[in-house]
Amino acid sequence: MIKVAVWGAGMMGQGLLRFILDRPRDLELVGVIDRHPEKHGMTLGGLLGEHYDHDVAITADHDTVLALGPDVVCILTASNLHEITDQVEAAIRADADVICIAETLSYPWATDAEWAERIDELAREHGVSVLGTGINPGFILDALPIMLSSVCLRVDRIEASRINDLSPFGPTVMSSQGVGTTVEQFKAGIADGSIVGHIGFHESIGLIAYALGWEIDRVEETREPIVSTVERSTPHVHVAPGNVAGCRHIARAYDAAGALKIELVHPQQIHPGLEGVETGDYIHIVGDPEINMSNCPEVPGGKGTYASVGNYIPLIGGAVPGIITVVDMPLPRFLSPTE
């Protein structure tokens, strides 16, 4: 029986809570932390639906939850290291393992090596492990191509792309991808950093290079507007023909000799099907043998992310202390729900 606390009860956290509550023989939910006052005191039945009624209430008081001694704290709150520092540190100081969906934590050395060293040391002092995972980074553009490379005799280059549909997401995602902007607004948004494209390319490249022992000399990125020729709409955004339906973000990593080693392509847009674009995950390993994998449609980002977190819960107890990556973990696998 593993005692689990969940930090962050947004869409991702709610998905993970259902996953945990479906497995009462393996996982014991000890607390739910959320900073939004409108959720405080809410029961899980109120948040997740009657079927998930449970005596744990949602609170902002993380000290009280951490004092209950969770074995694992799952953090589903934000993307950037500086946004999760306090949460990760508090969980470590409570001697809990951490599994977190912050994209940057999947390979934190990519954005802030000093942060990574400091948290790694703290985790080792407390004998706990800190893992960043999710569908991407954490699976489609890194762990899966790494796994596939293990049946190769030679790997010259890894190319992977993930063509997904942003339609289910809310206004935050729309604005960070530039959905609904004019081409001019898109360019301005890229220039001022308000349109960011995908967060996670540097982490996926870091994971692949780490796993395969490759030295990457430089990474080049491009972010281009996906200009729609048709009208596309979601409850949160409207895209007129000629305006931007999403962001085509590409990262290319080269070695010191200038050879392209890793190319990751992630065009994110709403309703790609309206222009005949099929969504999917694609991995091409150029080597011997060549690998040409496709998964259509793509693994949905939300479900895939909280499923990954939930399925790593039984595995993290056996991991070495410190910051670890999906590359250091055993082969992940589905945790069957309690019958």
Place this chain on the structure above:
Amino acid sequence: MIKVAVWGAGMMGQGLLRFILDRPRDLELVGVIDRHPEKHGMTLGGLLGEHYDHDVAITADHDTVLALGPDVVCILTASNLHEITDQVEAAIRADADVICIAETLSYPWATDAEWAERIDELAREHGVSVLGTGINPGFILDALPIMLSSVCLRVDRIEASRINDLSPFGPTVMSSQGVGTTVEQFKAGIADGSIVGHIGFHESIGLIAYALGWEIDRVEETREPIVSTVERSTPHVHVAPGNVAGCRHIARAYDAAGALKIELVHPQQIHPGLEGVETGDYIHIVGDPEINMSNCPEVPGGKGTYASVGNYIPLIGGAVPGIITVVDMPLPRFLSPTE
């Protein structure tokens, strides 16, 4: 630097030897054992080509090779547990980790639990690990669907198929798959056990059930002739129209309630393309989300198998002692050759 001995210098062993010799900074080849007298005293340059010249000679004298203290002994000799017992035991008694392509060793409890217990205990006594791997079992029909299941919230059933081309293989494989027989001869061969189809379904089912915590109640198998409508030939076999080009072997695993949980399909034949059949590896996870993965063409069986063995060499030193499976190992990954 990992000291490696290779036991078995057939096609699989030769592929692994090239893999090892391409990585002189990580792997040190200490010996090559083979029982065929015509290879004894041969140099590796003679066996593998000039580029692979090396001072290790091929010998039948395994004691002398094992006395050199290899860290890892790779065994690429046979399929069945009773055929590899002496080799595995000798390697364990020499305090070496073992990586072996015997299909039955990927999950030895499936065919001989007593053998597995005995070897597991011996390996623990010597503090070494014993791993069975290969393309199948070991990857396509087990490790890969298990890995993909980790981004699922619900897994009702795993269906996987591997449609491959046997054309490159030699006469042993042709006769074990019934290639070139009449339909009558095929049926007689299935009845008397001389035509076996795929070896490894019970192991793949065992690995999936072990990883996902599923209880399998019964496994049903069918083996049917793939009757050719066209002429198909290889250097080793000729198939006239109306005769058998291969064996369509299917295994289905059910739980106690009678629900189909795992369906593995492996039609093995020569030149499937002559009748428009595209080769490939296909994984379908029925659950939430559904996964629909394909890899076309299939990962070649030979290369994929010895690549898998070679790429596990740097990982097995960190494994717990005893018989282990690909499910217990870290995420496998390509070992880059020395520049």
